[in-house]
Amino acid sequence: MEKRVTVKSERDEYRLFRSRAIVAAILVFIALLLVFVRLFFLQVTHHDYYTAKSKENYQKKIPIPPVRGLIYDRNGVLLADNHIEYVLEAAEDDVSDMKGSLKRLMQLLPITPLEVNKFKQKLRVNSRFQPVVLRQNMTENEIALFSENRFRFPGFKISVRMQRNYPLGSVASHLLGYVGRIDKKDLKKVDSNEYKGTTHIGKSGIEKYYESRLHGKAGYEVIEVDAHGKPQLKLAEQAPIAGEDLFLSIDLRLQIKAEELIKDYNGAVVAIDPRNGEVLAMASMPTYDPNLFVDGISYRHYNALRSNPDRPLYNRALQGSYPPGSTVKPMAALIGLNAGVVTPSSSVYGKGFFQIPGNRHRFRCWKKSGHGHISLNRAIYQSCDVYFYDLAFRMGVKRFSKGMEKFGFGQKTGIDLPHERTALMPTPEWKRKRYDRFWYPGDTVNMGIGQGYFTATPLQLANAVAIIANHGRRIKPHVLRAVRISRNLPEKLVTPEKLPSIGVTKLRYWNDVIRGMVNVVHGERGTARRSGAGAKYRFAGKTGTAQVFGIAQNKSYNASKLRKKLHDHALFVAFAPVDNPRIALAIIAENAGGGSKVAAPIARQLLDTYLLDPKENEKNDENIKKPSDSSPTLINANKIKRQKTEKKKPKRATN
Amino acid sequence: MNTGDFNFSKLLLRWLTSIDLVLVVAIILLIFLGTITLFSATGENQAMMNTHTIHLILATSIMLIATQLSSEILNRWSIWVYAFGVLFLVLVLIQGSMGKGAQRWIELGGLRFQPSEVMKLAVPMMVASYFSKKTLPPSFKDIFIASLLVVIPMLLIVKQPDLGTALLVGSAGFFVIYFAGLPWKWLLATLIAGIIAAPLIFYFGMHDYQRQRVLTLFNPDADRLGSGYHIIQSTIAIGSGGVYGKGWLKGDQSRLDFLPERHTDFIFAVFGEEFGLLGNLILFSLYIFIIWRGLYLATKGEDTFARLLGGGLSLTFFIYLLVNTGMVSGVLPVVGVPLPLISYGGTSLVTLMAAFGLLMGMRKRKKRSNH
Structure with a gap:
């Protein structure tokens, strides 16, 4: 059995096997060499590619949003800052019983089903390790309640976030604008890398215009994550750089005063420092609280703002196109003088109306009896319509429009705020395009008194008055006064941008027109003489009363019989002091009636507020009270009175 | 009386002589490399390492027993x-x-x-x-x-x-x-027939998931999170290892769980990531050495049966290696074949070690002919 005899040749079989084994050994080597070549390809020639891929796998860059820059007024009063907000949040992976926890949380805290739904929705979208906010703006009470019961809600925690805050509420809201949650449209406009961690972006006003300065530079944190996205450790970090702090040219004292004075009307006030183009105040009424927008305005609030017929969201100072009325007469006079159409001494006979030769239509003067023989000076301070009908008619529309455009009408001033309107300085071409009609000479006549198609924004008016105050020197109006890059560095002033001067070269013309404007307020028969009375400085002004609708040839304007919306707009423009102007302003109060009655007194109060040193006023008050020291009872009475009044006053109203 | 003692020493002697020291040293080296890689791949899991040790003891015992089986x-x-x-x-x-x-x-x-x-x-x-x-x-x-x-x-x-x-x-x-x-x-004919048959097998002889694996090989990105995921992650692991590797226990792909099946079928990627091309050179040298030694031992077989079986087992070991490394490095479709002597798992380890035992035991024994 052990050695079976076969026909096989052991030796041959051994040889056969050995040769096969050698071939196999060679083939094995070749096959494994091929695999090794593949390894070489992966580990040497494509090493960099796979290293990058590997890093892509496990390195996650987490953006750290920068702190938004603060906004101050020119004196360093805070207008917009960031305050700390407490939120309740949780990551899906950290909560074992999400359903039960939410149910118990709703019993503990006033969490609405809407908040819960939003939370659940975000949980689904976000990574399981990323915390999602359940409740924002936790009150102290809520925080305390939660902290006591925190053991019942493993995984839920209170976190701190920065939220934009406007401490003064509605003050200067149109100017400041507001921030809101970033949407897809916003992201298209900015470097999305810089905004990865940012939740809010400037939506209007300064917040929007200077978004790039306010936002700052995002930082980041590189962390190591595993395949499930769970963070392991921090690999690198780059701190964010806070946004720049902005100092606006706004004088908060003047701004608040302006808002107070026009709060009963829809309207706007714009005040500019003619020396450098700094906007000192820009008020628009009615207004709104920008804080409402910061964390997503509720539908109810937004709808209320949107559907309000007074349009509180709309910045009348920049966007309101109003017929400027008689406030443009000084500018009209200047271009008339420069064109040689009128001279300072020439006069026109005002018989209460103006007629184009060969036409029976009467362009009426506000004074039915007429001004009689009237010169330029008196035409301004008495606001004679006929004089300016005649001036515009004789200049012709082309020369008139061109001249007025030099004062900035019909074009943007270029102020550093978004959504500025051009309003309208009409031309025959414009009318043909807009209405497909010819230009009538009557259209030109109406423009002479700032009516007809001619409209202007309050900002344009204030700017035009500033140009007069400057004798034709033009400076672009602007709101940003200074910038502070870091808290440790001094703020850097913004250089005003000078524009080419107006081509009215004769100093005399300026003086003649300004004399007329001074007489408006200081002259015995000036239209706003009551507002000029008792002023401690001399100022120049011009009233305006703009018709909102046309009155038929044979009818007269009777406010009591008209709906409020059809009442005249009251306008006033002014600059002061006359010899060294420091402030130029324009006021419009919609449907408020006459400019001299409503707008001029407001202007006077604003000029007083700005030009008279408030400290001096206080000193004067004290001086008056000091002699009464001798009488103790009186002191006490006074003290009590003062304390009472001080208590009533809100903090910001310092004078 | 003392036959037991005598028998015992005789048995020990038989064991010692039946072992091929060269092959055993190579295998020990390989198992050492495998064990440290496994330690990294399991995330330094002590329990799994204990099990692995038991597997090793079991497999070694079976190998030693197998050496005693004659052709x-x-x-x-x-x-x-x-x-x-x-x-x-x-x-x-x-x-x-x-x-x-x-x-x-x-x-x-x-x-x-x-x-x-x-x-x-x-x-x-x-x-x-x-x-x-x-x-x-x-x-x-x-x-x-x-x-x-x-x-x-x-x-x-x-x-x-x-x-x-x-x-x-x-x-x-x-x-x-x-x-x-x-x-x-015939061999050539079989090869050609195989090439012709491949598409037929692909379309008619495969399950959908198997077909998917083949397709994935040619374009892993087509199904990044599905069947392509394994290949993408293993090539990233190997490629990012570079020439010198990321170092023991420092493979990001394996450490952070990106590499699936990393202690079983895809352990080669862990090795490649942590020890780089140099490590691979050593690993492949060891493998080739073991295969060649196996073939050599087969030629020394007692008889035809011993030679044929020895040669077959040696080349099977090679196929394990080729299919596994080919699959992990992304040149062969994903097939469930472990990296021999390194992948975690007792079954294949026992089978492989038993095969080596048989291979060593079936040699012509000079001392036995003295007997």
């Missing part, structure tokens, strides 16, 4: 091992069709046991045994019968379905036929 005994057992193996494969299939779902295991008196694993040894044994009784080079009829002996269990395993094991079992049998003297022109 003659094995030749005699072949038919029975083969017959029971096929029987159990059929039982597994029946068990599967009786509603227990796809299964590779069978319970025998509380012992779980995988018949397909046994076939890795049983098939080459059977084929070698068959040829040992024939004149070599074999006739067409012999080759045909031998092929049947290979294909029947192979098809049974494919049915389970376990393509990886079927491939290994098939190649083990095929290599024995090759060593028996399969004519070169």
Whole structure:
């Protein structure tokens, strides 16, 4: 059995096997060499590619949003800052019983089903390790309640976030604008890398215009994550750089005063420092609280703002196109003088109306009896319509429009705020395009008194008055006064941008027109003489009363019989002091009636507020009270009175 | 009286002489590399390392036992091992069709046991045994019968379905036929037939998931998170390892869980990531050395059966290596084949070590001829 005899040749079989084994050994080597070549390809020639891929796998860059820059007024009063907000949040992976926890949380805290739904929705979208906010703006009470019961809600925690805050509420809201949650449209406009961690972006006003300065530079944190996205450790970090702090040219004292004075009307006030183009105040009424927008305005609030017929969201100072009325007469006079159409001494006979030769239509003067023989000076301070009908008619529309455009009408001033309107300085071409009609000479006549198609924004008016105050020197109006890059560095002033001067070269013309404007307020028969009375400085002004609708040839304007919306707009423009102007302003109060009655007194109060040193006023008050020291009872009475009044006053109203 | 003592020392001597020290040292080196890699791949999991140690002890014991089996005994057992193996494969299939779902295991008196694993040894044994009784080079009829002996269990395993094991079992049998003297022109013809048959197998002979794996090989990005994920992650691991590797325990891909199956079928990627191309050079050198040593030992076989079986087992070891590294480095489709002697898991380790035991035990023994 052990050695079976076969026909096989052991030796041959051994040889056969050995040769096969050698071939196999060679083939094995070749096959494994091929695999090794593949390894070489992966580990040497494509090493960099796979290293990058590997890093892509496990390195996650987490953006750290920068702190938004603060906004101050020119004196360093805070207008917009960031305050700390407490939120309740949780990551899906950290909560074992999400359903039960939410149910118990709703019993503990006033969490609405809407908040819960939003939370659940975000949980689904976000990574399981990323915390999602359940409740924002936790009150102290809520925080305390939660902290006591925190053991019942493993995984839920209170976190701190920065939220934009406007401490003064509605003050200067149109100017400041507001921030809101970033949407897809916003992201298209900015470097999305810089905004990865940012939740809010400037939506209007300064917040929007200077978004790039306010936002700052995002930082980041590189962390190591595993395949499930769970963070392991921090690999690198780059701190964010806070946004720049902005100092606006706004004088908060003047701004608040302006808002107070026009709060009963829809309207706007714009005040500019003619020396450098700094906007000192820009008020628009009615207004709104920008804080409402910061964390997503509720539908109810937004709808209320949107559907309000007074349009509180709309910045009348920049966007309101109003017929400027008689406030443009000084500018009209200047271009008339420069064109040689009128001279300072020439006069026109005002018989209460103006007629184009060969036409029976009467362009009426506000004074039915007429001004009689009237010169330029008196035409301004008495606001004679006929004089300016005649001036515009004789200049012709082309020369008139061109001249007025030099004062900035019909074009943007270029102020550093978004959504500025051009309003309208009409031309025959414009009318043909807009209405497909010819230009009538009557259209030109109406423009002479700032009516007809001619409209202007309050900002344009204030700017035009500033140009007069400057004798034709033009400076672009602007709101940003200074910038502070870091808290440790001094703020850097913004250089005003000078524009080419107006081509009215004769100093005399300026003086003649300004004399007329001074007489408006200081002259015995000036239209706003009551507002000029008792002023401690001399100022120049011009009233305006703009018709909102046309009155038929044979009818007269009777406010009591008209709906409020059809009442005249009251306008006033002014600059002061006359010899060294420091402030130029324009006021419009919609449907408020006459400019001299409503707008001029407001202007006077604003000029007083700005030009008279408030400290001096206080000193004067004290001086008056000091002699009464001798009488103790009186002191006490006074003290009590003062304390009472001080208590009533809100903090910001310092004078 | 002291026969027991005598017998014991005789037994020890037999063991020592039956071991090929060169091969054993190479295997120990490989197992050392494998163990440290496994330590990293399991995330330094102590429990798994303990199990691994038990696997190693078990496998080594079986190897030592296997060294004592002579070519003659094995030749005699072949038919029975083969017959029971096929029987159990059929039982597994029946068990599967009786509603227990796809299964590779069978319970025998509380012992779980995988018949397909046994076939890795049983098939080459059977084929070698068959040829040992024939004149070599074999006739067409012999080759045909031998092929049947290979294909029947192979098809049974494919049915389970376990393509990886079927491939290994098939190649083990095929290599024995090759060593028996399969004519070169037939070999060539088989190759050509295979190339022609490949698309047919692809379209008609494969499960959807298997077809998907092949497609994935050519374009892993088509299914980044599905079947392509394994290949993408393993090539990233190997590629990012570079020439010197990221260092032991420092493989980001494996450490951070990006690499799936990293302690079993994809452990080669962990090795490549942590030890780089230099590590791979050492690893491949060791493997080639072991295969060549195996082939050398096979030529020293007692008889034809020993040579054929030894050669078949050596090349099966090579196929393990080729299929696994090819798959992990993204040049072969994903098939469930472990990296020999390194991947975690007792079954393949035991089978492989048993094969090495057989290989060493079947050599012509000079001292035995003295006896």
